[in-house]
Amino acid sequence: MTVRELLARTTSRELTEWQAYERITGPLDARLRGDISAGIIAATVANSNGAKKKAKPADFIPTWFKRRKTPKEIWAEVMKANTALGGSVSTTE
Structure with a gap:
């Protein structure tokens, strides 16, 4: 269509x-939500490299609005x- x-x-x-x-x-399109996958990967890398504070995927995912x-x-x-x-x-x- x-x-x-x-x-x-x-x-x-x-x-x-x-x-x-x-x-x-x-974004509704899952292809545009690479930020979630990237956040998971970034948190994994940070944690495996001895981050001082345990990183969560949300720490690397942009917020869509400030409030x-x-x-x-x-x-x-x-x-x-x-x-x-x-x-x-x-x-x-």
């Missing part, structure tokens, strides 16, 4: 919901992006 076909089948609301979800959890945003803040950002891209909001399901 091409991006064009996907966009033709996906509503603006659904796309907005997926965008908000990804903003909270990080967690509230759902209301995320929704406001998504609506701003939706408007900037010429989207509209439908109040019907």
